[in-house]
Amino acid sequence: MRRFRERRSWSLKSRLIGAFLITSILPVIIINLFSYYNTAKIVTDHVAELTHANLMRTKSSLDVWMESYEDILFQIYTDDDIVAMIEAINNGDEVSVNKNQLKRTLHGLFYTKEYIKCITVFTENGTEVCYDMLTGSSTNSWTDSFELSGEELYEMVSSDNSTHIFSTQPAITKGGEDYYLFHLGHRIIDYRDVEKRLGIVIVSIDEGMLKNVCSSEEDMEYSYNFIVDDEGKIVSHPDDSVLTDQAGSGDGEKTKTEQYQAYAENLEEFQGKPISVSYVHDDTFNWDIVNVSSQNEVFERLANQQKITVTVLLAFIVVLMLCIAFLIQRLTSSLNSLVKVMKKAGKGDLTVRVEKRNNTPAEVETISEEFNGMLARLSESLEKEKEAGEKQRAAEIAALEAQLNPHFLYNT
Numbered sequence: 001m002r003r004f005r006e007r008r009s010w011s012l013k014s015r016l017i018g019a020f021l022i023t024s025i026l027p028v029i030i031i032n033l034f035s036y037y038n039t040a041k042i043v044t045d046h047v048a049e050l051t052h053a054n055l056m057r058t059k060s061s062l063d064v065w066m067e068s069y070e071d072i073l074f075q076i077y078t079d080d081d082i083v084a085m086i087e088a089i090n091n092g093d094e095v096s097v098n099k100n101q102l103k104r105t106l107h108g109l110f111y112t113k114e115y116i117k118c119i120t121v122f123t124e125n126g127t128e129v130c131y132d133m134l135t136g137s138s139t140n141s142w143t144d145s146f147e148l149s150g151e152e153l154y155e156m157v158s159s160d161n162s163t164h165i166f167s168t169q170p171a172i173t174k175g176g177e178d179y180y181l182f183h184l185g186h187r188i189i190d191y192r193d194v195e196k197r198l199g200i201v202i203v204s205i206d207e208g209m210l211k212n213v214c215s216s217e218e219d220m221e222y223s224y225n226f227i228v229d230d231e232g233k234i235v236s237h238p239d240d241s242v243l244t245d246q247a248g249s250g251d252g253e254k255t256k257t258e259q260y261q262a263y264a265e266n267l268e269e270f271q272g273k274p275i276s277v278s279y280v281h282d283d284t285f286n287w288d289i290v291n292v293s294s295q296n297e298v299f300e301r302l303a304n305q306q307k308i309t310v311t312v313l314l315a316f317i318v319v320l321m322l323c324i325a326f327l328i329q330r331l332t333s334s335l336n337s338l339v340k341v342m343k344k345a346g347k348g349d350l351t352v353r354v355e356k357r358n359n360t361p362a363e364v365e366t367i368s369e370e371f372n373g374m375l376a377r378l379s380e381s382l383e384k385e386k387e388a389g390e391k392q393r394a395a396e397i398a399a400l401e402a403q404l405n406p407h408f409l410y411n412t
Contacts, residue, residue: 020324025317032313040302048278051291055280058225058289062213062282069184069205070163072113076201077186081105082121086188086198090125099129103138106131117171117181118142118204121188122154124197134172134179142171142181142204157185157200165285167229168207168236168243180207180243182235207243210236214289223293228260228279230286242267247290256288264292334364338371350379 076082082105085098106119110133118141120130128150134141143150146169157164166183173179181204188198214225214236226237232249234242248259261277264270270292279290337354344352353375354368 017324017328020320025320028313028316032309036302036306036309039305043302044276047293048276051276051278051293052280055225055278055289055291058214059280059282062210062227062287062289063284065209065213066184066285069113069116069203072109072116073163073184073186073201073203076106076109076119076203077188078191079105083188083190083198086121086123087190089123089127089129090198092125095127099127102129103131115206115209116203117179117206118202120202120204121199122150122202123199126150134174141179142169142183145170153185153202154200157202158187158197161187161189161194167231167233168210170244171204178240180240181205182207182210207236207240211238214238223291225289225291228288228290232259235287260288260290260292270294334368338364338368342371345375350375350382 082102085102085105088098089095089102102121106121106129109119110116110131117134118130118132120128120140120143122128128140128143130138130140132139132141146153146166148156164185166185168180168182171179171181183202183204185200185202187200190196190198210227214227215238224238226247227235228247229235232246234245234247237243245263247263248256250256250259256279257277260279261275264275264277274295275292276295277290277292279288281288334357337357341352341354353372356365356368
């Protein structure tokens with residue numbers, strides 16, 4: 001009951017301020033919070049859409065580049081002159097002459113594409129003929145560190161008529177720089193006898209080509225693309241030290257995304273930072289093109305925007321409070337004047353009147369006019385009552401006098 005009475009004892013000014021706060025400021029704050037979270041969602045979705053579009057462009061670019069290198073491979077394994085030289089080597093005909101001629105032919109193909117570092121031919125009789133740009137000679141730069149032996153590689157590539165893609169692996173270190181190569185392989189085909197086994201050709205390509213394809217002018221700080229093969233090994237990455245690392249080996253979009261997320265979170269540049277991971281799958285090469293980006297920049301922009309919004313909101317609240325205080329002051333000053341007059345009238349002073357002001361609200365002015373009228377009528381009524389009382393006393397005195405006069409006369 002006491003708490004209820006305290007609430008009932010709140011002034012009109014306090015209640016009006018509370019009402020204004022509830023009906024004006026509170027909705028603005030709620031709308032601002034809703035707007036912030038809605039904006040954050042829109043920005044996040046927009047970034048995700050841009051990232052997906054970037055990945056799709058990277059995928060298309062990768063397909064175009066790889067197709068151009070497959071064209072070089074096609075020119076080699078279907079070239080009649082190369083086929084004739086390989087067949088002669090297999091038959092033991094002028095082996096040295098044919099090997100040198102084959103090397104010169106292979107050497108001439110290097111200038112067609114920038115990132116080709118080595119072209120190697122393995123013949124059916126086990127002869128290896130190559131030209132390597134990294135070593136500048138016929139000494140191969142990659143077979144010693146390759147994951148398959150020469151025999152295993154030959155059997156795999158010569159088993160069918162498809163192009164085989166071998167993920168990035170380390171080659172040699174030259175001039176203090178480590179080189180990484182990925183490889184395209186195909187069996188040599190003699191269209192006069194398609195089933196005849198002659199040999200295989202391996203085109204070794206610098207991983208820098210993949211890195212160049214994955215890079216984008218739109219990449220932000222701590223945001224980049226990398227490529228993962230079907231076994232979860234990293235094929236291309238801006239940081240050479242993580243090449244061939246295991247980034248994930250799961251199946252399913254959700255599982256892969258979680259594994260790529262976990263891998264990226266352990267990288268030094270992303271530790272302790274909110275990140276976003278997405279990927280697209282390239283069916284042509286069975287590779288995943290993964291984008292990982294820090295969300296710090298997005299969150300910082302949202303935070304800055306929120307600071308601006310909060311500053312504007314506070315300024316708005318201050319202006320609104322001043323307006324509320326001004327309006328309430330005008331209203332309460334009129335009511336206070338009315339209350340003062342009522343208190344004086346309550347003490348018996350019926351001559352007081354509520355002064356009329358130009359800034360008085362219409363409702364308060366009506367109350368004031370009615371109160372003034374009531375005081376005027378009350379004063380008039382009291383005046384009439386006073387006059388009636390005086391007349392009554394005069395009449396009583398006159399009656400007494402009328403009674404006293406005969407009595408005095410009789411006594412006299």
